[in-house]
Ligand code: GDP
């Protein structure tokens with residue numbers, strides 16, 4: 001049937017190995033966009049994605065390609081994000097495919113996240129096709145990297161196709177190779193409709209758009225469809241594919257990937273992982289969905305001006321229409337007033353949401369130090385989850401505290417092994433495994449999540465000069481000696497500055513934290529005392545000395561332009577300051593813990 005000329009595939013690659021560039025090249029080769037439309041990295045469509053050069057939302061593209069065997073193939077490919085924060089998007093995309101291209105930078109070699117994603121693909125029964133990218137670079141070592149792919153991932157790589165997504169060299173070889181190796185989809189276009197929702201997002205013009213993979217049957221424009229989990233019946237008003245432009249079609253058949261618009265108002269009405277069928281065939285079984293993702297990192301977000309609270313709430317509501325992994329609920333802080341406690345997949349997710357709120361919704365926000373979720377067993381035997389240090393029960397009421405533990409898989413070239421091990425030890429890691437594979441070492445550690453989410457990623461990159469890579473996942477909660485670290489400003493406890501830390505390094509953290517805050521809190525008209533306390537006991541103190549009058553005149557006497565600059569800087573800084581008691585505290589000071597090792 002016609003299915004034999006369809007190929008559904010994803011691209012797996014470590015960040016920066018050239019996945020998006022290769023995808024753009026495919027679009028160009030297949031003529032999906034004219035040269036004029038072919039702006040750099042068309043798939044990374046959100047501004048932030050383009051600026052940061054990363055892919056956040058998975059995207060699908062359908063292209064027709066005339067292969068060397070003379071036949072025209074319909075290629076459906078799904079670009080996926082590479083960062084560990086978004087790995088759940090990867091497994092979702094894989095679910096819709098029969099194969100995956102594993103793109104490896106031939107100069108860098110295999111990296112940990114690609115390994116993890118490859119295992120997911122293999123588990124799902126996908127054909128993994130390795131590709132050696134960046135062959136135009138002089139440091140490319142195709143033979144070493146082929147062996148690495150075989151030794152670390154365990155798939156055949158000797159005939160991996162060499163290419164350069166940048167120059168275009170070998171790109172058509174890649175397309176022909178994937179057509180030969182990846183099997184066509186299976187399915188019966190005449191069967192009852194069964195389609196998997198891979199992704200749903202909110203479009204300002206269309207409402208909710210769902211990306212679906214039709215497993216069985218045929219979905220036609222104008223069909224009455226049933227979303228299995230909600231039981232709601234909707235009219236499929238618009239269906240089609242992305243080329244990557246939106247191209248309307250009259251039908252999507254078994255084996256195909258495309259979009260559906262059905263007048264659904266929010267993404268909860270078209271949940272990712274859900275099954276769509278026809279209203280007249282309600283008994284079609286639900287497909288196995290995806291694992292639900294739970295937020296891992298929580299922080300309080302507060303508008304600098306309390307007038308913005310309602311706008312902030314609206315913005316969060318709109319953002320969750322796009323991003324179901326963002327969680328939020330109202331939070332009240334003595335120090336910061338009304339805001340929201342938000343849950344994120346990781347630090348990068350948090351930064352991106354913060355940036356979108358500020359940029360797209362024009363909000364000035366103060367973010368408190370991020371924290372993981374702890375389990376607290378109370379004296380009465382109750383187990384409560386705590387995602388906010390200021391909500392920690394009284395020490396007297398706590399029987400046991402448990403922290404989340406992750407398994408981290410790290411790949412590092414031998415030269416940097418010592419530094420990476422030292423870092424893992426510093427972060428309270430327990431080594432589980434160490435294997436030498438080619439020039440790299442595969443390390444497995446169990447580490448407290450708290451130590452990993454905050455700055456581990458940056459630290460591991462810096463101690464290995466960028467060569468180590470990391471993948472991690474939650475394994476369990478474990479009893480641990482944890483304490484609350486309070487910060488007092490001029491004698492007053494500031495709830496929004498409280499932290500949960502390990503007892504073993506609580507004193508050190510406290511000292512480093514107040515030291516850092518001393519540098520970050522600007523001088524005011526009076527002395528500002530910053531103290532760290534554990535239990536009732538003060539463990540560290542610093543003072544920001546009072547400003548003497550007319551500081552600009554004194555410091556910068558004659559130099560008018562420097563003086564202007566200073567005033568300008570103060571003005572800009574003002575926006576992101578929050579008055580706590582009588583003291584103005586800037587955003588940086590709330591996040592000072594992120595700058596403390
Ligand atoms: P992604 O994070 O995997 O999507 O990677 P990108 O496609 O964004 O590429 C990361 C960087 O590598 C960009 O600066 C690209 O221009 C560059 N790049 C991608 N492919 C090649 C290639 O084949 N050769 C060279 N020299 N650079 C490449």
Ligand code: MG
Nearest residue numbers: 020053054055
């Ligand atoms: Mg990309």
